[in-house]
Amino acid sequence: MTTITDHGDVEPAGTAGPGESPESADNSKKRASAADPGECRVNSDNSKKRASARRRGRGLEGERERGRLVLAAVLGALAAACSVGLLATSAWLISRSAQRPPVLYLMAPAAVVQAFGLGRAALRYAERLAGHDAALRLLAARRVRAYDALARLAPAGLADYRSGDLIARLVADIDSLADRWLRVRLPFAAAALAAAAAVAVTGVLCPGAGLVLGATLVVSALAAPAIAVALSRREEREFARLRGDLAAATLELLDGAAELAAFGADGRALAAVQEKGARAGKAAIRSGYARGAGAAVSALATGAALCGALLFAVPAVRDGRLAAVLLAVVVLTPLAAHEVVAGLAPAAQEIPRLRAAAARVADVLRRPAPVDEPATPASLPGPPYDLSVSGLTAGWAPGQAVLRDLWFDAPAGSRTAIVGPSGSGKTTLALVLLRFLDYSAGLVTLGGRDLRTLHSDAVRSVIGVCEQDAHVFDSTLEANLRLAKPSATLDELRSALSRARLLDWVDSLPLGLATTVGEHGARLSGGQRQRLALARVLLADFPVVILDEPAEHLDEATAAALTRDLLSAVAGRTVLLITHRPVARGMVDHVLRLDGGRLAAAHPARNLFPREGKARPAPVLLTR
Numbered sequence: 200m201t202t203i204t205d206h207g208d209v210e211p212a213g214t215a216g217p218g219e220s221p222e223s224a225d226n227s228k229k230r231a232s233a234a235d236p237g238e239c240r241v242n243s244d245n246s247k248k249r250a251s252a253r254r255r256g257r258g259l260e261g262e263r264e265r266g267r268l269v270l271a272a273v274l275g276a277l278a279a280a281c282s283v284g285l286l287a288t289s290a291w292l293i294s295r296s297a298q299r300p301p302v303l304y305l306m307a308p309a310a311v312v313q314a315f316g317l318g319r320a321a322l323r324y325a326e327r328l329a330g331h332d333a334a335l336r337l338l339a340a341r342r343v344r345a346y347d348a349l350a351r352l353a354p355a356g357l358a359d360y361r362s363g364d365l366i367a368r369l370v371a372d373i374d375s376l377a378d379r380w381l382r383v384r385l386p387f388a389a390a391a392l393a394a395a396a397a398v399a400v401t402g403v404l405c406p407g408a409g410l411v412l413g414a415t416l417v418v419s420a421l422a423a424p425a426i427a428v429a430l431s432r433r434e435e436r437e438f439a440r441l442r443g444d445l446a447a448a449t450l451e452l453l454d455g456a457a458e459l460a461a462f463g464a465d466g467r468a469l470a471a472v473q474e475k476g477a478r479a480g481k482a483a484i485r486s487g488y489a490r491g492a493g494a495a496v497s498a499l500a501t502g503a504a505l506c507g508a509l510l511f512a513v514p515a516v517r518d519g520r521l522a523a524v525l526l527a528v529v530v531l532t533p534l535a536a537h538e539v540v541a542g543l544a545p546a547a548q549e550i551p552r553l554r555a556a557a558a559r560v561a562d563v564l565r566r567p568a569p570v571d572e573p574a575t576p577a578s579l580p581g582p583p584y585d586l587s588v589s590g591l592t593a594g595w596a597p598g599q600a601v602l603r604d605l606w607f608d609a610p611a612g613s614r615t616a617i618v619g620p621s622g623s624g625k626t627t628l629a630l631v632l633l634r635f636l637d638y639s640a641g642l643v644t645l646g647g648r649d650l651r652t653l654h655s656d657a658v659r660s661v662i663g664v665c666e667q668d669a670h671v672f673d674s675t676l677e678a679n680l681r682l683a684k685p686s687a688t689l690d691e692l693r694s695a696l697s698r699a700r701l702l703d704w705v706d707s708l709p710l711g712l713a714t715t716v717g718e719h720g721a722r723l724s725g726g727q728r729q730r731l732a733l734a735r736v737l738l739a740d741f742p743v744v745i746l747d748e749p750a751e752h753l754d755e756a757t758a759a760a761l762t763r764d765l766l767s768a769v770a771g772r773t774v775l776l777i778t779h780r781p782v783a784r785g786m787v788d789h790v791l792r793l794d795g796g797r798l799a800a801a802h803p804a805r806n807l808f809p810r811e812g813k814a815r816p817a818p819v820l821l822t823r
């Protein structure tokens with residue numbers, strides 16, 4: 200579960216943020232310690248302590264950033280006050296100079312003008328430094344929290360999002376969160392303080408002019424932004440949505456460029472993206488009109504302040520209530536004060552867009568995690584890791600079961616093939632076993648312990664998967680392997696490659712392990728990609744391995760050879776081989792056939808035995 204603070208900041212509840220997941224990069228080490236339940240408990244206690252220390256650290260961090268933001272607001276107010284003071288003292292100095300006093304009398308005021316001029320630049324610089332520093336730190340912390348929450352959702356919880364849109368939410372929309380401070384809150388705070396000082400000074404010199412200045416500043420600081428916001432609210436929201444849409448469509452266009460060109464659909468696809476771009480552009484232009492309306496109201500208020508100052512100050516000079524030398528001060532100070540607040544209307548206009556961005560980020564992070572982690576996870580049992588599934592019912596949406604009432608056992612060291620037509624739920628079953636997806640009924644046990652009582656990271660330190668379309672990173676062969684075990688020695692890397700029957704090929708490459716594989720492993724053949732993924736799984740040394748359609752894109756003969764190689768590479772471990780190809784006799788110990796999410800057949804029957812108190816479907820002998 201995730202909660203959202205009043206600022207739209209998202210706080211994942213029950214999680215301790217970045218790195219809380221106790222999974223260590225070196226899974227085999229972890230299992231070694233996990234084999235001793237007592238030790239595992241200590242580990243989980245330590246991870247809890249680390250998580251709470253991290254939470255405390257983050258609290259302090261937040262305090263420190265808030266302090267920096269207050270400092271930035273004060274510096275900004277002082278810089279703005281210097282702007283107003285510069286114009287006011289300059290006006291006084293020019294008027295006084297016109298009276299030709301002895302030049303010594305002008306020395307001190309000239310120094311004050313200089314101080315305001317220099318102070319304005321220095322304070323503005325310091326304000327930008329403090330404000331950006333704090334905002335970027337907050338942003339960094341928030342981005343880490345966002346990725347942390349995403350890690351809990353992936354992969355099952357993110358299926359509804361298009362990847363481009365998700366990227367826009369996590370990059371541009373999160374970036375927008377910093378703008379709330381830099382473009383809205385800090386400028387408003389600084390302008391409010393400087394404007395109050397200008398009204399006070401003008402009011403003391405000429406109360407009428409002070410009143411007019413106060414009133415016009417309220418119009419410029421509040422009414423103009425309100426008008427700009429009211430006129431642009433819809434457009435700004437629309438713009439945030441269209442930006443996500445445009446990013447998603449562009450990414451899709453780039454990803455599918457080859458297919459689109461091959462089918463002659465590139466022109467249409469490009470036109471659709473251009474149309475989205477044009478709509479986003481139009482929304483930005485309409486928003487620009489609203490910005491213009493706000494600026495016009497601001498300009499009118501500035502003019503009114505000048506006229507009002509003249510209206511009150513000139514009679515005051517005539518009556519002797521105001522020294523003639525101060526007339527320029529009273530008339531010009533409103534100009535400077537209005538200049539300070541003139542930037543607020545465009546800033547306020549950003550508010551709906553920033554709110555929409557915050558809502559889009561929150562929408563991702565508020566999603567319930569596809570797996571409910573236990574409040575106090577049980578310790579991971581030691582080997583052997585027998586896998587047992589009884590009455591399992593699971594699906595992607597509530598009430599829509601994809602797997603129905605599944606029963607089977609996969610004792611440690613056994614090899615089970617799970618076959619069935621496309622869409623029968625084979626991958627869904629793999630995701631349930633890997634704790635990426637929860638189940639609504641039934642019981643799954645790993646090493647005799649209920650899967651639901653274990654932390655999903657702990658489950659995934661025992662069960663590894665070689666996916667249907669395993670992701671290969673655009674990096675070197677070595678970096679792709681080291682994902683599984685960063686501390687692996689060269690011998691370990693070579694041994695994993697050898698077992699995956701890839702070593703001869705790697706040795707024949709001029710750069711060997713340092714060869715880059717291209718985006719999504721584009722420079723590898725389908726079989727090499729799959730073997731690389733398997734070598735990664737072998738290196739991680741999982742006792743239970745799920746091979747999900749390992750030979751998906753290969754021809755019959757290569758697929759059979761690869762499958763045989765894969766099975767011999769993982770010999771001795773518990774293997775679940777998911778495939779919709781025929782499985783040769785002798786390759787596996789048991790074959791389970793899924794159809795429409797139900798267990799349609801099992802072979803041999805000896806693998807299925809009734810359990811106390813629960814009726815089981817009669818096993819059907821699979822003839823192949």
Ligand SMILES: Nc1ncnc2c1ncn2[C@@H]1O[C@H](COP(=O)(O)OP(=O)(O)OP(=O)(O)O)[C@@H](O)[C@H]1O
Nearest residue numbers: 355358595601620621622623624625626627628779
């Ligand atoms: N991310 C998802 N969100 C919602 N439904 C999904 C998702 N992934 C799969 N499904 C649905 O679950 C059902 C089973 O899909 P699954 O991927 O498990 O089939 P499969 O047996 O692995 O098929 P294939 O042999 O084609 O890989 C399908 O009806 C599918 O539409």
Ligand SMILES: [Mg+2]
Nearest residue numbers: 625626627667
């Ligand atoms: Mg599948």
